[in-house]
Amino acid sequence: MKKHILFSLAIGSLFVLTGCENTNVWEEEQYIKQAYLVGIGEEGALVTRNVNYADESAETFVSVGTSGSLNPDGDIHCTLIEDPSGITSYNQKYKSSTEIQYQALPAANYNISSMNAVIRAGESYARIPVAIHPEGLHCDSLYALPLKMESCKEYPVAQAETVVLFAIKTYNNYSGYYNYIGTNNGASFSLIRNAVAVNKNTIRIYYTGTEELARAKDTGLTITVNEDNTLSLAGWKNLNVTEGSGSYDPQNKTFSFTCKVNGNEVEAYLISATASEE
Incomplete structure (x- = not known):
């Protein structure tokens, strides 16, 4: 009987010691301080x-x-x-x-x-x-x-x-991805466009073709949102944009505009696809 009692006490002491050691471990730094x-x-x-x-x-x-x-x-x-x-x-x-x-x-x-x-x-x-x-x-x-x-x-x-x-x-408040739909000289198109912020109220898109920076000077179209939500349109570098006008709908985050690009009649819409930051 004494042997069983001593064994039980030994096991109990082991648990107590182990518990104390674990408590001390968590109270001490375990890693290199850097x-x-x-x-x-x-x-x-x-x-x-x-x-x-x-x-x-x-x-x-x-x-x-x-x-x-x-x-x-x-x-x-x-x-x-x-x-x-x-x-x-x-x-x-x-x-x-x-x-x-x-x-x-x-x-x-x-x-x-x-x-x-x-x-x-x-x-x-x-x-x-x-x-x-x-x-x-x-x-x-x-x-x-x-x-x-x-x-x-x-x-x-x-x-x-x-x-x-x-x-x-x-x-800016207008940059992000848009559904770009409309007609170019009577031909319909539907594209996804990433509108890049140029300044606080201007974005740039590629009015046609693929989105490659090397093409921006020839196909870049800038759209500026005026204080009254009307639009001003211009070519980024070489693109000839005339007779441009339109409006921005802040509630639906939608641009609608018409213009002539290199003499072609363009009627288009930019409908927000993400409403997120550029």
Whole structure:
């Protein structure tokens, strides 16, 4: 009987000890503590920020974080720097010589309030505000703000050499995919078109043929929504557009217009297919 009692006590003690050990495990850090710039794990360290041309100053954020199973018990101080070499490296690795290359976002088009971030005790992230001024950004160019973490006082920096590219993608209240239907010199057509934002109230479509950037100068049609929802139409580069008029229906997100394109009579409609950002 004594042997059975002693055995039971031993088993019970084992469970108690194991329970205590498990409790201590979860109260202790299980991983290496590091600071990192959010975005280093994305393919090519490329992170997209959508910006509306209608916003004179669009606010977005850059985030820094800490790894580990526990949040830090003290403030963590991180410093970022800009590193344009990251743009060159990305273009070389992910872009062919015939594709549009990323370029640095012009200094006049953004403002970073501070390059220092403080992750407060008990938290795992901190955000740095970035103001983007989209006016003047070209719709066919690729822009990026290249940042990396220069230092952290309290923790080592994860992937310290990785430059995160914050790519700026512009849109407006009218850009997106549309059903493009109508007649061109009496011949009916029905196409899907991606209306690209040119500025806060102008979009560009390809009035005919395939959507290839090389064809934009000859087939690009711009449509501007005026304050009274009437339309102004023009050719992007070489397209000859005359006698253009029309209107925009904001409730149904529909454009209707007539014009002459290179002398041909065009009557067309753009009916929103997505009602989403470009």
